[in-house]
Amino acid sequence: MDIVKTDIGNNTKRIQVLREALRAFEATTARPATIIATELRLPQGVADAEVQLDEGRRLIVEIKHTLKPTTLGHALAQLQRFGRPGLLVTRYVAPPMAERLKQLDVPFLDAAGNAYVRTPRMLIYVTGRKPKQPAPTEHTVRAFRPTGLKVIFAILCVPELTEAPYRKIAEEAGVALGTVGWTFYDLKHLGYFRPTRPKGGIIEKRDQLINAWVEAYPQQLRPRLRPRRFRVKEVDWWKTEDLTQLDMWLGQEPAAALLTRHLRPEIITIYGDTHFETLARKIHPIKDDHGNLEVLQKFWNFKPAAAGVKDYPVVPPLLIYADLVATGDARNLETAKMIRERFLA
Structure with a gap:
């Protein structure tokens, strides 16, 4: 070689x-x-x-x-x-x-x-060849465990937070105050964060940090968000419901459709389940592990930028991208590429 x-x-x-x-x-x-x-x-x-x-x-x-x-x-x-x-x-x-x-x-x-x-x-x-020796045990760095991922998500979506007090970052990310300090410590030693003052700095290697977050999210954080699946008779119900009043945010396919006009949603993903019972009385969901409605807990407290979408609450493009690529579906990957180029470059 x-x-x-x-x-x-x-x-x-x-x-x-x-x-x-x-x-x-x-x-x-x-x-x-x-x-x-x-x-x-x-x-x-x-x-x-x-x-x-x-x-x-x-x-x-x-x-x-x-x-x-x-x-x-x-x-x-x-x-x-x-x-x-x-x-x-x-x-x-x-x-x-x-x-x-x-x-x-x-x-x-x-x-x-x-x-x-x-x-x-x-x-x-x-194919069929076995490894000569067991793979070394991998240890997930704290910054890429669930609470650390919440902090990274917040500073990638709202970059100015890197100059904010730790207490403000903790509030926006929905984590304990101490989490912010060790997350920045890990990011610094991984080369993703450069301090410019005792508590503040700038993101380095943003593209690679996005990749690391997108890879870790479906393994570490998403399973902790109490994901549930349902089946709803009318797939376009989300177009007429006032989700903003329910603190519910469109993710994955419907959010991607709104951002790109390129995808017809088949599965509706919603982040925010606090008022799900109120919504359920209107759309009558039936529990189904393979249904066309997915509901997860919302894990951030900052207000996402509209990203050019009016009238609909949409999760940040980073989360839309992460959920799309995690499916491995060809049509979702094509749309994810568009979102990466337009909103995450």
């Missing part, structure tokens, strides 16, 4: 996964693999790396330490947003996930030697 250029910085562990996967690819296929660059800055954002396999075209790389159903959508969104041929790299891809990626035509490599690569010059599909 050749390395042409590296700019690893704080990305060392991720690049180590890439190196292991490329070595395994070379050992399994007897074909060369070269790292062209790491932390590659492109107009759409920062890609983890760029590689070349067997003298073929260069591929943009998305690296995941582990690949789970909850993180697959974000990986796919990352590969799509750069508009160039991509490659997913991780420590291990189990056979069911390998088959799913193959069906989606998503090229991948793992450190065990499993791979799917299809180009005009080659077709490689290797």
Whole structure:
């Protein structure tokens, strides 16, 4: 494996996964693999790396330490947003996930030697190889656990909060005062926050911080929001109900439809369940784990910017984007890409 250029910085562990996967690819296929660059800055954002396999075209790389159903959508969104041929790299891809990626035509490599690569010059599909050693235990940094994610969400949506007193940040994020201090401490040591005074500073590497939040949210915070599913007979009920009076906020598909005019909502996601009983008396929802209405607790206290939407309460674009990519659904990923480019760039 050749390395042409590296700019690893704080990305060392991720690049180590890439190196292991490329070595395994070379050992399994007897074909060369070269790292062209790491932390590659492109107009759409920062890609983890760029590689070349067997003298073929260069591929943009998305690296995941582990690949789970909850993180697959974000990986796919990352590969799509750069508009160039991509490659997913991780420590291990189990056979069911390998088959799913193959069906989606998503090229991948793992450190065990499993791979799917299809180009005009080659077709490689290797699956069933086991890791030589157990993956190292991953510890989630406090900042990316539920309460820390609430603070990060608040400062990404309202950047001026980074200069506000900690008490104000805690109120807007809906967390205890002490949470703010250790969240900023973690973000500083991860390179996401640069202090400019004893209590205040600016966000660094915003694009990468958004990626980290979007990946962590469906695993760490969303399950804590008491998500419930129902079925409602009329799917467009939300267009005529006054949700603002009920402190309810449209998320995911209906919010994306309002922002982009590109998606017809099939599942209506609502954040804010305090007055759900009042709404239920009007729309008559029936409990259904696969229903077309999802209700979650609201986890922020700041007022989201309207983002160009009138007459409807809409959650911040960051949350819309995170929920869309977590589904892994092709139509949602296409809309998520539009939201990322228009509202999160």
